[in-house]
Amino acid sequence: xxxxxxxxVLRRLFGYDTFRNxxxxxxxxxxxxxxxxxxxxxxGGKSLCYQIPAIVxxxxxxxxxxxxxxxxxxxxxxxxxxxxxxxxNSTQEWSERREMEAAFTSGDxxxxxxAPEALGSPNTMRLLERGRIALFAIDEAHCVAQWGHDFxxxxxxxxxxxxxxxxxxxxxxxxxxxxxxxxxxxxxxxxADAQRFVASFDRPNIQxxxxxxxxxxxxxxxFLRTEHKGDxxxxxxxxxxxxxRTAELLVENGIPALPYHAxxxxxxxxxxxxxxxxxxxxxxxxxxxxxxxxxxxxxRFVAHLDLPKSVEGYYQETGRAGRDGLPSTAWLxxxxxxVVQQRxxxxxxxxxxxxxxxxxxxxxxxxxxxxxVSCRRAQMLAYFGExxxxxxxxxxxxxxxxxxxxxxxxxxxxxxxxxxxLDRERNQRFGAGQxxxxxxxxxxxxxxxxxxxxLTVFGIGTELSESEWRGAVRQLLAQGLLAVExxxxxLLLTDASRAVLGKERQVMLRRDPPKTPRQSRAxxx
Ligand code: ADP
Ligand code: ZN
Numbered sequence: 001x002x003x004x005x006x007x008x009v010l011r012r013l014f015g016y017d018t019f020r021n022x023x024x025x026x027x028x029x030x031x032x033x034x035x036x037x038x039x040x041x042x043x044g045g046k047s048l049c050y051q052i053p054a055i056v057x058x059x060x061x062x063x064x065x066x067x068x069x070x071x072x073x074x075x076x077x078x079x080x081x082x083x084x085x086x087x088x089n090s091t092q093e094w095s096e097r098r099e100m101e102a103a104f105t106s107g108d109x110x111x112x113x114x115a116p117e118a119l120g121s122p123n124t125m126r127l128l129e130r131g132r133i134a135l136f137a138i139d140e141a142h143c144v145a146q147w148g149h150d151f152x153x154x155x156x157x158x159x160x161x162x163x164x165x166x167x168x169x170x171x172x173x174x175x176x177x178x179x180x181x182x183x184x185x186x187x188x189x190x191x192a193d194a195q196r197f198v199a200s201f202d203r204p205n206i207q208x209x210x211x212x213x214x215x216x217x218x219x220x221x222x223f224l225r226t227e228h229k230g231d232x233x234x235x236x237x238x239x240x241x242x243x244x245r246t247a248e249l250l251v252e253n254g255i256p257a258l259p260y261h262a263x264x265x266x267x268x269x270x271x272x273x274x275x276x277x278x279x280x281x282x283x284x285x286x287x288x289x290x291x292x293x294x295x296x297x298x299x300r301f302v303a304h305l306d307l308p309k310s311v312e313g314y315y316q317e318t319g320r321a322g323r324d325g326l327p328s329t330a331w332l333x334x335x336x337x338x339v340v341q342q343r344x345x346x347x348x349x350x351x352x353x354x355x356x357x358x359x360x361x362x363x364x365x366x367x368x369x370x371x372x373v374s375c376r377r378a379q380m381l382a383y384f385g386e387x388x389x390x391x392x393x394x395x396x397x398x399x400x401x402x403x404x405x406x407x408x409x410x411x412x413x414x415x416x417x418x419x420x421x422l423d424r425e426r427n428q429r430f431g432a433g434q435x436x437x438x439x440x441x442x443x444x445x446x447x448x449x450x451x452x453x454x455l456t457v458f459g460i461g462t463e464l465s466e467s468e469w470r471g472a473v474r475q476l477l478a479q480g481l482l483a484v485e486x487x488x489x490x491l492l493l494t495d496a497s498r499a500v501l502g503k504e505r506q507v508m509l510r511r512d513p514p515k516t517p518r519q520s521r522a523x524x525x
Contacts, residue, residue, distance in 0.1 A: 006031065006052050013055070013081050020045045022197045027052050030135055030169050035194035037141075037186060038173040041201050042316065043295075043323035046173045050137035053171075054111050055083065059132035060104055061111045064119070065139040066152060067293040069270065071113045074293075078111065087113035088124070105130045116143075116154035119161070133168045136161050138189065140292065141172035142312075145184040147358045148176065149310040155188075162190045170194070175319065176312045179385040201315070201384050205322045206330050208376045209397040210369070212471060212512055213335035216305050217249055223303065223331055224255055224283070231300035232276070235285045236317055238306035238341075246305065247285040260286035291317060297324035303331045307338035310362035311369055311383050334370055336432050336474055339363075340489030347485065364480070371478035373510045375399050408509030411464060411472055412481065412500050414439060418457040419482065419491045420501070425450070429490035436461075436469045467512070475509050 001009055006027045010016050019027075021044055029036045030053035040046050054061020065071065071087040078085035086100045086109055103109045104127065118124045142148045144155035162170065172189055174181075186192050211219065220235065235250075237243045240261040250257035258272040276284045277296050284290060288308075302321045308314040314332070322328030346359045365383060372379050377393040392399050418438050422430045437444050438452050441459025452458060461469065473491070476482040481500055483492045499505035 001055050002058050004056055006056060009052050009055055010048070013083060014048065014052075015081075019048075021199050023048055026171070026197050027056075029195055030171055031056055033167075033169050035169055035191055036171045037182070037191050037194045037196045038171060039182060039197065039201075040173070040175060040199040041203060042175045042319040043297075044175070044199055046139075046175070049173065050135060050171050051078070051083070051111060053169075054134050054137070057134035058107075059134035060107065060109045061134045061137060062128065063111055063113045063137045063139060064116050064158060065113055065293075066116055066143055066154075067140070068115050069266075069273075070293045071115075075113060083111065084109050085111040085113070088118060089113075089115045090117075101127055107132055116152065116158060119157055120154065125164075129164075133165060136165070136168055136170045138170065138172040140174060141185050141189065142174040142176040142181050144188045145181045146355060147184050148178075148181045149312045149362055150176070151355075159188065159190050175316055178312060178383060181312070182385075201386055202377065202381060202389065203319060203322065204393070204395065205325050206318060206328050207395045207397075208318070208330045208380075210332045210334065210376065211397075212467065212474075213305075213333040213338070214467070216333050217246075219333050220246070220303060220305060221249075221253055221255075224250075224301075227329060228301050230281045232281055232296070233283050233299055233301035233303065234291065234317075234320060235283060235303045235305060236288060236308075237285065238287070240287060242305065243285050243287055250283055250285065255283055256281060257283040257285050260284055260290040262287065262289045288313065288317060291320050294320060295323070296320075298326070299323070299328065300326075301329040301331060303333075305333055307332070307334040307342060307370070308366060309342060309359070311365045311380060312362070314366060314369070315380060315384070332370070336470055336477075337489070339367065339474065339477055340431065340484055343484050343489075344487060364478070367474070367478040371475045371510065373398060373403050373405050373508075403510040403512065405508045405510045407506065408472060408475075409500065409503075409505075409507045411461070411509065412476060412507040413503075414457065414461050415469070415472055415476065416481070416493060416497050416501050418455075418461075419493055419497075421455050421457055422452075423492065429486060429488055431484075431489035432470065432473045432491055435491055436466055436473070439464075439469060440466060471512055472509055476507070479507070481507065 021040060023045055026036050026038055026049045038046060038049055050061060068089050068091060071089060075085045075087050086103060088097055088100050104112055138158060143150055143152040145151060172185055172191055235246060237246055240263045243259050243261045247257045247259040258275060260269060260272050276282050299321045302318045308317060318330035321330055342363055346356055369376060369379055375392050376396040376398055378389060378391055381389050418435050434446060437447055438458055439461030441462060443453060447453055477484060480494055481497050483494050485492055500507055
């Protein structure tokens with residue numbers, strides 16, 4: 001349909017009446033040969049923004065996508081609509097590849113999907129030079145940002161596209177959009193002059209809830225039974241082992257669940273994925289390897305049993321819920337151990353210093369979101385550079401059951417003093433558990449062995465319970481008043497801690513609300 005009006009293509013090929021969000025403007029920009037940087041949440045309708053211009057402009061639209069596993073599905077869906085689409089990647093038969101190459105050079109194709117690593121190969125570059133290119137679409141463009149949460153080195157090579165084909169319009173798309181990531185995409189992909197299209201990132205039908213992790217298995221079962229019986233949803237876990245364990249747990253308890261992680265062989269993964277997409281009411285228990293590009297409209301909940309590494313990751317993963325616009329829940333259970341584990345992963349990662357610093361900053365922002373006493377949605381949108389919304393969304397746990405806060409300065413001083421005393425014992429390092437036992441005056445083996453019952457801080461914190469102390473440790477971490485390091489999650493003071501110990505700084509702490517709010521689920525049976 002070269003030369004057709006975009007809205008005609010929308011109606012005749014895709015079967016939709018009107019454009020959504022800024023789709024019409026974005027498409028016009030591309031059709032007239034301009035570059036665009038598109039920031040739109042998951043489910044916003046990004047694909048049409050490059051598919052329609054690729055159909056309307058002469059030549060083939062080349063789509064760079066990291067989602068090799070989904071290329072076949074994407075291409076099948078387009079072909080079913082009558083769009084001439086194909087892909088070239090490492091998983092494909094030689095003959096199939098040959099066929100695609102021929103279709104590309106002869107121009108018998110509207111869209112060609114490529115993995116980013118393909119552009120590193122001289123063969124692919126030579127192929128691209130033999131055909132006519134309508135546009136380049138760079139999907140999941142945040143993967144180019146080293147500061148971002150999902151960096152893929154192959155993406156850095158994409159700047160070559162502009163160097164070799166300066167006149168071909170480019171569109172970069174992502175559902176991640178902190179201002180820092182946005183700017184980094186523009187710089188690294190040479191898109192400084194591209195017009196930016198920024199949609200609202202609010203997902204009003206998703207209810208955000210973050211609870212302290214006590215016994216995660218029981219908490220998860222309770223959440224599923226009381227609020228999401230029979231619903232399809234995703235449960236994210238950090239490790240493959242906990243994916244396996246959790247999937248078994250759900251099945252044992254009568255909840256149909258499937259595992260998904262990179263350790264499973266490709267055929268099991270794709271079988272589980274297609275069952276999740278096609279059947280009703282299945283729960284996918286997965287690592288974050290699962291979900292990018294998955295288009296299932298009726299995912300009713302996304303549960304996290306471990307702390308996501310960044311607010312961007314949390315937003316993207318939870319964003320897979322409720323694409324159909326109906327009420328859905330994003331539920332996260334997190335505890336101190338998560339923080340210890342993730343700090344350790346950052347310390348031991350082989351990333352360079354800048355990247356490690358970025359990872360630590362991402363984690364801090366995520367912690368701050370977990371420990372906030374104000375609206376989670378408002379805080380998240382502000383983080384994405386989208387302030388000015390309602391200060392109270394009315395659909396997150398802190399809005400529904402506002403946590404009370406109290407002057408925790410004295411408690412914080414006690415906690416920090418205990419950390420300071422332990423810090424003086426040079427050769428030994430202690431985590432939160434030991435510090436809390438000391439504050440509560442518990443004569444455990446470890447306390448007596450190290451003579452910690454002799455410390456002046458022993459037993460000075462009986463006014464708070466163990467879980468309240470754990471909450472205090474998490475909040476001091478989130479406020480930068482404590483740091484954690486090493487295998488055992490050793491607690492350390494920070495520069496800011498001194499101001500608290502020196503009585504120059506007040507500390508407000510939140511009390512965990514007595515009960516979790518129930519979702520009103522008027523729109524679903
Ligand atoms: P994203 O890539 O931003 O996550 P998609 O491009 O997958 O979003 O679109 C999400 C869903 O919305 C898809 O099912 C798509 O067919 C549908 N959609 C996109 N644009 C429109 C439109 N203008 N009218 C109706 N449905 C649309
Ligand atoms: Zn809120």
